[in-house]
Amino acid sequence: SAVISQKPSRDICQRGTSLTIQCQVDSQVTMMFWYRQQPGQSLTLIATANQGSEATYESGFVIDKFPISRPNLTFSTLTVSNMSPEDSSIYLCSVGDIGETQYFGPGTRLLVL
Amino acid sequence: DAKTTQPPSMDCAEGRAANLPCNHSTISGNEYVYWYRQIHSQGPQYIIHGLKNNETNEMASLIITEDRKSSTLILPHATLRDTAVYYCIVRVGYGGSQGNLIFGKGTKLSVKP
Numbered sequence: 001s002a003v004i005s006q007k008p009s010r011d012i013c014q015r016g017t018s019l020t021i022q023c024q025v026d027s028q029v030t031m032m033f034w035y036r037q038q039p040g041q042s043l044t045l046i047a048t049a050n051q052g053s054e055a056t057y058e059s060g061f062v063i064d065k066f067p068i069s070r071p072n073l074t075f076s077t078l079t080v081s082n083m084s085p086e087d088s089s090i091y092l093c094s095v096g097d098i099g100e101t102q103y104f105g106p107g108t109r110l111l112v113l
Numbered sequence: 114d115a116k117t118t119q120p121p122s123m124d125c126a127e128g129r130a131a132n133l134p135c136n137h138s139t140i141s142g143n144e145y146v147y148w149y150r151q152i153h154s155q156g157p158q159y160i161i162h163g164l165k166n167n168e169t170n171e172m173a174s175l176i177i178t179e180d181r182k183s184s185t186l187i188l189p190h191a192t193l194r195d196t197a198v199y200y201c202i203v204r205v206g207y208g209g210s211q212g213n214l215i216f217g218k219g220t221k222l223s224v225k226p
Contacts, residue, residue, distance in 0.1 A: 001159070042200075043157070043216040092156050094214075101147075102214055104156035 002027055002095050004105035012111045013083055020079045021108045023093035028073035030097045034066070037090040037107075046091075049076045083112045116140065117201045122221045125195075131188040133220050135201030138182040146177060147204050147214065148186045150197040157200065157216075160186065191224045198222070 003026040013019050023032065034046040046066055047055040055068040069077045080087050088111050096102030118136040125131040137146060145164050149157040161168055161175045163184075168175045174187040188195055200219040 004156075042218050043214075045215070090154065094156075101159055101162065103159060104149075106156045107154070109154065 001101070002029065002103045004093065004095060004103060006091075006093060006105040006108050008108060009106065010109040010111075012113065015084050015112055017083055018079055018081045019083065019110060020077050021091050021093075021110075023076045023078070023105055025074050025095050029095040030073070031095065032070065032076045033094045033096075033102070034068065034076075034078045035092045035094065035104075037092065039088070043092065046078070080110065083110075085112045088112045116144075116203045116215070117217055119199075119201055119217065119220045121218065122223070124223050124225060125188075125191045127193060127224055127226050128190055131191040131195065131222060131224070133186040133188075133199050133201075133222065134183065135186070136183045137201070137203050140181050140203050141205075144203045144205055146175065146181075146184050147202045148173070148175065149200045149202065149214075150195075151200070151219070152194075152197040160199075191222075193224050193226065196222060196224045 005024045007022045032049045035043045036046050037043045045058050046061045047057040047068055049055045049068045049070040051070045051073050065081055067079045090107045090109050092104055092107045094102050094104040145162050147162040148160040151157045161170055161173050163175045163177055177184045198219040198221050200216050202214050204214055
């Protein structure tokens, strides 16, 4: 199974600022995903990030708010822009190609004051 | 929307088998049944998956009914560390255009001493 790390593991931010979350995997993967888990809720997919193409966003999520980079096959970033307290969540990246098991990182716990 | 239905919570005595049911009556022929669990605020952990045959690994067994409309995850000897939210997910395993997972609310399993 893939080993996935995320940075930072947690952060406390002021409203109006932005935070970039990094996701690193120990092997090359085609598909990387970003999820959000709001307090007490299940996981919701934000976007799919494929190397060499624009990220594909799910309904309710837009690039201006959650810009994503995917510079190579082992790394991706998610930025949470112009944060508000409603953005307080756990943000998780996962990897896994079509037909293959998807594995998750440990998550980034974000608190916006 | 999630394609599965699970009980919101279950209790299990330590050392006993935990049997977690999942209903997926609209499953398609090319969709696998996946199980993940999430221990408090950590990233989801892959447990097992199957298409139509029963599967077993070092963590659990997966029993899928012959009509594939339901399944049961079995933890043979539950420990306190198995306390978690368990997610049953159906996902296209091949021939599909998406590799992402759709999470429902899952079953909160509480293992009690």
